[in-house]
Amino acid sequence: MKSPAFQFYPNDYLSDTNVMLMTAEQEGHYIRLLCICWKDGSIPADWDKLKHFLKLNSVATDVEQPVATEKHSVQIVLNCFSEMCSDPTKLIHKRLEMERDKQKINRKNKSKAGKKSQQVQRDRRPSSVVTDRSEERRVGKECRSRWSPYH
Numbered sequence: 001m002k003s004p005a006f007q008f009y010p011n012d013y014l015s016d017t018n019v020m021l022m023t024a025e026q027e028g029h030y031i032r033l034l035c036i037c038w039k040d041g042s043i044p045a046d047w048d049k050l051k052h053f054l055k056l057n058s059v060a061t062d063v064e065q066p067v068a069t070e071k072h073s074v075q076i077v078l079n080c081f082s083e084m085c086s087d088p089t090k091l092i093h094k095r096l097e098m099e100r101d102k103q104k105i106n107r108k109n110k111s112k113a114g115k116k117s118q119q120v121q122r123d124r125r126p127s128s129v130v131t132d133r134s135e136e137r138r139v140g141k142e143c144r145s146r147w148s149p150y151h
Contacts, residue, residue, distance in 0.1 A: 006038050006099045018080050023073070029054050030077045034093060038100075042090035043081065050074060 013019055022030060036053055037043045044050060056070060081091040 002039075003100070003103050006096060006103075012095075016080075018076075022076060026073060026077050029074060030080060033077060033081070034096065037081070037091075037093050038096055042084055042087075042092050045083065045089050045091050047071065050078075 019027065019030065032054060033043050033050075043053065050056075054074065056074075078091065081093050084090040084092050
């Protein structure tokens with residue numbers, strides 16, 4: 001299961017020299033690429049795909065800003081990413097990978113603790129009480145469902 005969110009640490013972000021040297025536009029690109037990298041697991045190293053992800057296709061680059069300058073501007077952002085070992089056509093962010101690993105470990109630990117707690121609860125209850133209670137709950141739910149105004 002993919003986690004829908006990652007921890008964002010403002011102190012780390014604001015104290016990063018790479019970020020401090022970025023323009024506001026570059027910071028916007030950086031945050032957008034971080035989000036894409038989190039969602040997809042990586043970002044493409046291909047310039048044409050990156051242009052699309054950063055919505056640079058719609059800008060009139062030939063009049064306002066030369067393509068070489070645009071590439072240089074994006075390259076400053078890409079310096080925060082590194083090449084994926086298993087696939088050189090993709091880039092990853094090391095901090096996001098650490099966060100992803102931390103969340104996986106946390107999920108496993110919580111799952112183990114939940115299973116252990118469930119087993120402890122099962123061991124504590126006598127089986128006859130569980131059966132009686134389940135019957136009471138079933139009947140109670142049947143009665144309540146007849147009273148429901150949405151029925």
